[in-house]
Amino acid sequence: MGLKQKLHTLKEKYKGTKMAPAFNALHTFLYLPNETTHSGSHIRVADDLKRTMNTVIMALLPCLILGMFNAGYQHHLQLGEIEAAANGFFSTNFWNWDNLVVGLWKVLPLVLISYGVGLAVEFLFAVIKGHEVEEGYLVTGMLVPLIVPIDIPLWMLTIAVIFGVVIGKEVFGGTGMNILNPALTIRAFLFFAYPTWMSGDKVWVHGDVAATAAGSPDAISGETILGNLAQNKDAGFEIMDMFYGFIPGSVGETSTLLILLGGLFLIFTKIGSWRIMTSAVAGALVMGLIFNGVVSQEWISESSKFFSLMSTEFWHHLLLGGLAFGIVFMATDPVTASQTNKGKWIYGFLIGFISVMIRVFNPAYPEGVMLAILLMNVFAPTIDHYVVNGNIKRRMKRLKVKTA
Amino acid sequence: MGLLSKKDRKLILDPLADDNPITIQVLGICSALAITAQLKPSIVMAVSVIFVLGVGNVVISLMRNIIPSKIRIIVQLIVVATLVIIVDQVLKAFAYSLSKELSVFIGLIITNCIIMGRFEAFALGNGPWRSFLDGVGNALGYGVILIIVGFFRELLGSGTLFGFKVLGDSVEKTGLYAIGYENNGFMVLPPMALIVVGIIIWVQRSRNKALIEEH
Numbered sequence: 001m002g003l004k005q006k007l008h009t010l011k012e013k014y015k016g017t018k019m020a021p022a023f024n025a026l027h028t029f030l031y032l033p034n035e036t037t038h039s040g041s042h043i044r045v046a047d048d049l050k051r052t053m054n055t056v057i058m059a060l061l062p063c064l065i066l067g068m069f070n071a072g073y074q075h076h077l078q079l080g081e082i083e084a085a086a087n088g089f090f091s092t093n094f095w096n097w098d099n100l101v102v103g104l105w106k107v108l109p110l111v112l113i114s115y116g117v118g119l120a121v122e123f124l125f126a127v128i129k130g131h132e133v134e135e136g137y138l139v140t141g142m143l144v145p146l147i148v149p150i151d152i153p154l155w156m157l158t159i160a161v162i163f164g165v166v167i168g169k170e171v172f173g174g175t176g177m178n179i180l181n182p183a184l185t186i187r188a189f190l191f192f193a194y195p196t197w198m199s200g201d202k203v204w205v206h207g208d209v210a211a212t213a214a215g216s217p218d219a220i221s222g223e224t225i226l227g228n229l230a231q232n233k234d235a236g237f238e239i240m241d242m243f244y245g246f247i248p249g250s251v252g253e254t255s256t257l258l259i260l261l262g263g264l265f266l267i268f269t270k271i272g273s274w275r276i277m278t279s280a281v282a283g284a285l286v287m288g289l290i291f292n293g294v295v296s297q298e299w300i301s302e303s304s305k306f307f308s309l310m311s312t313e314f315w316h317h318l319l320l321g322g323l324a325f326g327i328v329f330m331a332t333d334p335v336t337a338s339q340t341n342k343g344k345w346i347y348g349f350l351i352g353f354i355s356v357m358i359r360v361f362n363p364a365y366p367e368g369v370m371l372a373i374l375l376m377n378v379f380a381p382t383i384d385h386y387v388v389n390g391n392i393k394r395r396m397k398r399l400k401v402k403t404a
Numbered sequence: 405m406g407l408l409s410k411k412d413r414k415l416i417l418d419p420l421a422d423d424n425p426i427t428i429q430v431l432g433i434c435s436a437l438a439i440t441a442q443l444k445p446s447i448v449m450a451v452s453v454i455f456v457l458g459v460g461n462v463v464i465s466l467m468r469n470i471i472p473s474k475i476r477i478i479v480q481l482i483v484v485a486t487l488v489i490i491v492d493q494v495l496k497a498f499a500y501s502l503s504k505e506l507s508v509f510i511g512l513i514i515t516n517c518i519i520m521g522r523f524e525a526f527a528l529g530n531g532p533w534r535s536f537l538d539g540v541g542n543a544l545g546y547g548v549i550l551i552i553v554g555f556f557r558e559l560l561g562s563g564t565l566f567g568f569k570v571l572g573d574s575v576e577k578t579g580l581y582a583i584g585y586e587n588n589g590f591m592v593l594p595p596m597a598l599i600v601v602g603i604i605i606w607v608q609r610s611r612n613k614a615l616i617e618e619h
Binding site for chain 1 (some may be wrong): 584
């Protein structure tokens with residue numbers, strides 16, 4: 001008897017018991033369910049929720065892999081063991097075995113904890129509430145390890161994942177009912193609960209925290225570019241390095257190149273909304289241009305604490321920090337984004353606009369994109385409401401003209 | 405409790421759980437968020453509200469037949485304000501550092517919706533003894549939630565209780581901190597108080613299904 005048949009039998013055996021959802025989840029995750037719906041209209045399509053989620057995960061995998069190499073690369077670079085990657089994207093200084101080993105050692109536990117804890121909570125709730133396990137956590141579980149600093153203690157991640165899944169999602173009714181993006185809820189929780197592990201110049205490169213605690217004389221510092229700029233220092237990195245992702249940052253959000261490819265993949269498969277992505281990029285560029293304008297009009301002096309960030313060329317903002325990652329993978333979350341097409345334009349534009357604004361005006365919160373998306377998540381239903389009402393009003397007017 | 409009749413006992417006990425002013429009526433949230441970062445101010449706040457609401461309810465109840473209904477809100481405000489000033493002065497005299505810590509929030513007891521709510525809903529229509537019980541009961545219900553929230557927020561946010569380092573010293577890394585534990589900075593911020601109150605409401609309603617509203 002094959003595994004599939006065994007699961008079928010188990011499913012029949014546990015039907016109606018409390019544990020049933022847990023078995024069913026495993027079963028439908030591995031195989032197509034052996035049952036059909038009984039009522040209503042039927043449309044045969046291949047892209048169910050599971051397929052959608054898997055597509056996003058496929059788009060995320062390159063980022064994860066580069067994140068692993070980057071973790072090792074930054075670590076070794078800081079220790080002075082290797083030279084900086086020089087000749088383009090396929091530099092052997094970056095893509096080598098030593099870097100990957102460090103990356104695997106540090107990143108895999110994050111992935112395992114994220115999935116293990118998150119799915120455990122989902123299964124638990126499904127069993128208690130007596131509904132089927134929903135696939136909602138598949139993408140969240142992959143996003144979480146990509147948006148945390150590499151050295152985050154695993155117990156903190158565990159608490160944050162429990163918090164994010166329970167408070168961010170389950171209390172609202174589970175997958176599809178959440179107001180806030182669960183992955184960002186998890187990150188926001190970490191950010192406010194354990195700020196010393198989530199920001200500053202010590203957390204982005206593996207080994208920094210330990211080296212500082214040990215008080216070693218050559219304590220290394222892996223400041224991110226945004227951190228440097230906020231202190232009115234030079235960025236300290238080449239533009240191409242930013243684009244390739246050879247820079248310190250959260251695990252998977254450094255490579256704008258791979259995020260761009262992932263974004264195109266999502267648009268091509270019609271999973272991610274191109275409207276949100278385009279308008280968010282536009283929003284960020286517009287805000288960047290406004291700041292550049294302020295600088296070129298000399299309304300602020302060089303001594304201003306905003307000078308460095310404001311004078312950053314407007315399109316550099318897209319390469320810095322988590323903005324690109326947030327726009328492509330977080331803002332497009334179909335549950336928490338606006339649903340109407342016009343709403344998506346507004347929603348996306350404001351995310352880009354507010355991200356850059358927070359980033360420049362409040363250097364204490366360099367990751368403006370997290371806060372901007374959470375904020376717009378809250379406003380998304382309001383935007384939709386006005387778009388829908390506007391549409392109704394317009395058509396009513398047309399109706400009146402016709403009948404009058 | 406042979407002292408109280410069954411009906412009177414209900415006045416005290418109901419607000420503690422099934423008719424709690426914070427978790428069921430969702431009143432008085434503002435102060436519950438503002439001052440519960442630590443346990444001590446939570447308790448002082450609870451005691452202050454018990455005094456103000458207990459005495460205030462009696463005063464309003466005694467005057468209930470002579471207050472013209474058009475200006476009753478102003479009369480109620482004057483009664484609360486007087487009592488709050490008494491509390492404020494007593495705290496300043498005997499517990500100055502605490503009164504500093506609670507700062508405006510003692511003064512803001514005046515605006516605590518629970519107090520005006522009980523005046524309006526109960527004291528204006530009932531005798532002084534029953535009003536007293538109702539006031540104390542509601543204030544106790546308010547205080548219980550404050551103390552629960554304050555307990556968790558101080559324990560998880562600062563690792564202390566009443567200022568004692570129950571989890572060890574976070575600077576010298578003793579106790580729990582020796583194995584890498586860290587305080588949860590989010591617990592000290594007001595949003596977490598809202599979430600803790602929300603969790604209490606969740607637990608309470610899932611234990612007693614009758615409390616879940618229809619919609």
